Structures are given as C-alpha cells and as structure tokens.
Amino acid sequence: MPELPEVETVANGVHARICGERIEAVWLGGKPEPFKTEPAAMAAALTGARIAGVRRVGKHIVFDLERELAAGAETSLVPQWIVHLGMTGRLLVVDPEIPRPKHTHAALSLSSGRELRFVDARRFGRLALYPAGAPSRSANHTGLNQERSPGGSAAEGFRGPGREPLTISADDFAALFRGRKLAIKAALLNQSLLHGVGNIYADESLFRAGIRPATPAGRLSRTRLARLHAALQAVLRAAIELGGSSISDYVDAAGVRGFFQLEHKVYGKEGEPCAVCGTPVRRTILGGRSTHFCPRCQR
DNA sequence: ATACCGACCTGTCAGC
DNA sequence: TGCTGACAGGTCGGTA
Numbered sequence: 001m002p003e004l005p006e007v008e009t010v011a012n013g014v015h016a017r018i019c020g021e022r023i024e025a026v027w028l029g030g031k032p033e034p035f036k037t038e039p040a041a042m043a044a045a046l047t048g049a050r051i052a053g054v055r056r057v058g059k060h061i062v063f064d065l066e067r068e069l070a071a072g073a074e075t076s077l078v079p080q081w082i083v084h085l086g087m088t089g090r091l092l093v094v095d096p097e098i099p100r101p102k103h104t105h106a107a108l109s110l111s112s113g114r115e116l117r118f119v120d121a122r123r124f125g126r127l128a129l130y131p132a133g134a135p136s137r138s139a140n141h142t143g144l145n146q147e148r149s150p151g152g153s154a155a156e157g158f159r160g161p162g163r164e165p166l167t168i169s170a171d172d173f174a175a176l177f178r179g180r181k182l183a184i185k186a187a188l189l190n191q192s193l194l195h196g197v198g199n200i201y202a203d204e205s206l207f208r209a210g211i212r213p214a215t216p217a218g219r220l221s222r223t224r225l226a227r228l229h230a231a232l233q234a235v236l237r238a239a240i241e242l243g244g245s246s247i248s249d250y251v252d253a254a255g256v257r258g259f260f261q262l263e264h265k266v267y268g269k270e271g272e273p274c275a276v277c278g279t280p281v282r283r284t285i286l287g288g289r290s291t292h293f294c295p296r297c298q299r
Numbered sequence: 300a301t302a303c304c305g306a307c308c309t310g311t312c313a314g315c
Numbered sequence: 316t317g318c319t320g321a322c323a324g325g326t327c328g329g330t331a
Contacts, residue, residue, distance in 0.1 A: 003324060059325080087325055088309080103309085122308050124325055182302060191326080198324055245324080267324090288304065290322080 002085045004165065004196030005239035008056045009258060010091055015054035017093045018110055022050045025109040036128035045079050045129050046108065058160035058195030060084050061091065062130075077132030080157050086124030092117045130158040162195035165232055174225040177217035184220060184228075185213035186287040197232070200245055200267045203292045205232040207266045212298045213291050214284075238263065266292040 002010065026043040049065040056062070063081035083091060096115040100107060106118040106127060118127065163172065176193045177184070187193060188202040197205075206213050208231035211224060220228070239245060244258030261268075265275050270283035274294040284291050 006324080084325085086308095087323070120308095121310065122323090122325095124308070126326090180301085186302085189325090200324060287302090289325095 002059065002089070002244070003198030003201050004056070004059060004236055005201070005260065006244035006258065007059050007061060007085065007196070008240050009244045010085070011054050011056040011061045014061070014091055014093060014116070018051055018112070018114070018116060019053055020051065022111040023047060023108050024111055027107040027109075029105040036126050042081075042127065042129055046081060049078060051110075056196075057158055058162065058164070058191065059198070060158065060160060062158050064157070079132045080130040082126075082128045082130050082158055083118065084126040084128075086120060086122065086126065088122040089118065089120040089125030092119060132157075160195045161192045162190070163193065165194050165196050166236055168194070168229075170226050170229045173229040174222060177220065177225065180217040182217055183214045183286055184211060184217045185289075185291060187217040188232075189287065189289070196236075199289050199291075200264070201232070201235055201239065203267045204265060205235045207293060207298060208235060210298055213286055213293050266294060268292070 023046050026046045028039045028043055046065070049067050052064040052066045054061060054063050061083040063083070065078045065081060067076055067078050069076060083089070085091070093114055093116055096107075096109065096113070100117065101119055103121045103123075104117055104119045105123075105125075108116040110116060118125070163176065173194075177187055180187055182190075185202050185206060188197045188205070189199065203213065205228060209224065209228040211220065211228060239258075239260040242259040242263065243256065245260040245264070246257035266281050269281040269292060271280050273279065274281055274297060277294065277296045279294055279296040281292055282295050284293075
C-alpha cells in the first residue's frame with residue numbers, strides 16, 4: 001500500500017499526535033502475527049518507554065524511544081521500534097473506547113489515555129525492535145534490512161536498507177545504476193538501492209522523465225539519469241505536499257485521505273489518453289508488477 | 300553477485 | 316444474489 005509519501009504522511013501525523021507520551025501498556029495480538037521481534041521482548045521494550053519522536057526512514061516508520069532512569073544513573077540505550085505498513089497496514093491514534101477493528105495486531109496504551117493501534121488486514125506489515133547502538137551488522141538479528149554503514153559503529157540507529165531518494169545527490173543516484181542490466185523500473189523498486197520508491201512513484205517519475213520502464217538501468221545516459229533524479233524528487237515532494245496517494249483505503253493517522261492520486265499521469269490510467277500527447281497509456285507487467293507508461297513520450 | 304519468480308495474506312470488484 | 320478469478324501500493328527466500 002504505502003510508499004514514501006504515504007509513510008511520511010503517516011509518520012508525521014503520528015509524531016504530531018503522540019510525541020512525548022509514555023507507553024503505559026502494550027497489547028500484541030496472538031497467533032502468527034507479523035512480529036519480527038519476539039512479542040514478549042517487544043512488549044517489554046515498549047512498556048514504560050517515552051516516545052521521543054516518530055519519523056520515516058525509507059518505507060519504515062521509526063519510533064525513537066527514551067526511558068527515564070533513577071537520578072544519577074547513566075543514560076541507557078533504548079531500542080527503536082520499527083513499523084512497516086506493508087500493503088495494507090495502518091497506524092491509528094484513537095480513543096480506546098472505540099472497538100478494535102478486525103485485524104488489529106497491536107495496541108499501545110498512551111499516557112494521554114488514547115491508544116495507538118496497528119491494523120493490517122493483509123498482514124504484509126511488520127513490527128520489530130532495532131537494538132540500541134546497533135551497528136549495521138545486527139540486521140540479521142532483527143530481520144530488518146539495513147544498509148551497511150562503513151566503519152563507525154556510532155549509535156545512529158536504524159538507517160534503512162538503501163539510499164534516501166529525497167536527499168541523494170544526482171551523482172550518487174546515477175552511480176546506483178551503473179553496470180546494471182535490470183530494467184530501470186525494477187531498479188527503482190529495489191529497496192537496497194534506493195528505499196521508499198514503490199510501484200506508483202516509479203511509474204510516475206519515469207513518465208515525467210520520459211524514460212521507458214523496461215530500459216536497462218545501466219544503459220541510461222548521465223543526462224537521462226539526471227532527469228530521472230529530478231523527476232523522482234519532484235514527484236515525491238509534490239505527493240508529500242498533498243498527503244500521499246489514496247488508491248483504495250490508504251488514510252493517514254487521522255483517517256484523512258491523500259490527494260496525490262489526482263496528479264497521477266499514468267498509474268492506473270491504462271487506455272486513457274496521455275496528458276501530454278494523447279496516445280493511450282499502456283499497461284504491461286514488469287518484474288511481476290503492473291507497469292504504466294506512454295509509448296510515445298517514454299522512449 | 301545479480302536477476303527473476305513465486306509465495307505470503309485478505310479484501311474487493313468485475314464478470315458471469 | 317452468489318460464486319469465481321483477477322488484482323492490489325511490498326517484501327522475502329529460493330533458484331538459475
């Protein structure tokens with residue numbers, strides 16, 4: 001479901017609502033739930049912690065936590081709580097009186113009396129702890145992908161599997177694709193290269209850059225990659241501005257739908273005339289994913 | 300190492 | 316109305 005702009009919208013919304021609150025109690029659903037971390041360990045780490053901040057890293061939502069200590073004690077290291085929404089995951093901040101909807105997998109009771117819920121029908125979402133002060137090596141332990149950070153084992157916390165599309169330079173962006181034979185669209189979707197880009201924004205940025213999705217990534221000229229870099233950042237920023245794309249049931253932490261779907265040029269537009277040249281938008285399958293492009297504008 | 304493909308789940312919607 | 320099959324914004328593990 002959610003890609004970078006939607007995850008950013010959710011993270012910002014949750015941050016604004018619950019930053020500074022203490023987690024009083026933790027409920028985790030039974031059965032085969034989407035926990036990468038053992039539920040008992042996760043509940044123990046969360047209970048009593050204070051939420052210092054909520055932010056997006058790639059498509060992951062990172063909860064920075066703090067723990068109050070007895071006077072004089074040294075600052076303890078606290079793990080981070082990592083939430084991945086998968087396709088249908090939602091994070092909601094609600095009154096606990098409201099009945100928990102079907103497919104609720106976690107509920108955190110907060111000091112304000114409200115409840116933070118993780119609801120995910122399709123169960124592609126994931127909840128995990130990222131150990132405090134963990135260098136990049138601990139990825140296997142948590143089951144979370146993690147970019148290898150060269151050298152320094154500084155406790156920067158979770159950094160995600162790949163590079164951040166909004167801040168990567170055009171040169172570094174181009175370097176990601178050097179020598180690669182896979183389709184540029186598949187490369188954009190590869191989270192260990194660039195994290196946060198999903199099917200919608202891959203299609204939309206390739207359209208705006210005038211690049212055919214099936215083009216081998218390593219064959220694109222410097223100039224065209226520069227155009228793609230600019231298009232991708234522009235599309236992501238515009239989408240964040242509009243609160244993301246609501247295709248079916250995506251809503252932010254307050255239940256508000258995004259509006260970027262109104263700006264889609266090719267995604268979900270099969271057969272409709274291209275907004276630029278009028279040629280019908282074509283849909284194919286690439287890397288197992290539905291792919292949309294204008295056969296005239298994208299070469 | 301790189302690239303491809305099916306599997307994982309449930310819900311929804313089009314078509315019969 | 317009800318059934319069936321295709322499809323959905325994401326990742327992961329196995330295979331070539």
